[in-house]
Amino acid sequence: MAMRILDIPTTSISNVKRSPMEAFQKADQEAAGVYVFNREKVAGVMLTQKQYESLNREIEELYDQLADLMAEKRLLKENVSTFTDVEVRGAIATAPLSLMKKTGGNNRCISLNGHSIQRKIMNSLMAAKRFSSIKRWTESN
Structure with missing residues (x-):
């Protein structure tokens, strides 16, 4: 089995210390995170603000989809108990x-x-x- 070489942008921690903006520019140009290495080990990944916000938005959308699927799964089960508003909140539910x-x-x-x-x-x-x-x-x- 041949080893795959990933074409990802990388930089060293020394380069980030010298010029952090270069790493952000590289991330923007490559449209991917820049892996920051320290002694041949990944120390972190640098993203632009736009990339970071996009990832957070995507994660939130996935959590919403997961919640919908979990609710759908629960509703498809037999013997699902449902409760009225009054059963859950009591008299406050009907109070003006x-x-x-x-x-x-x-x-x-x-x-x-x-x-x-x-x-x-x-x-x-x-x-x-x-x-x-x-x-x-x-x-x-």
Whole structure:
């Protein structure tokens, strides 16, 4: 069996110390990470910011796909137990939303059924509620 030689960009740790930008330029030109060697062993891989963000985005997409597949697998199993909102959250699930602004210094929070939450979260909840109301209205018409 013939040994495969990989055509990957490499540099030494000494070169990185002298001019780190050269390693980034090489990574950009080759559209691949540059392997940094220290005494004939890989010490690390240098990527451009664009390459790093692309890898992170791809990883997140793969995690989302994995979560979807795991959920699908669970749903395909027999004897799947499902629970209603009331069974999970109890009486709070059916209680009406009561919003009260508390004004104390610079901390402005909102109380939702006795639970204090931040304004951003409340805005997200209200937007989701408006969206579901609009969706129900458009589906009924």
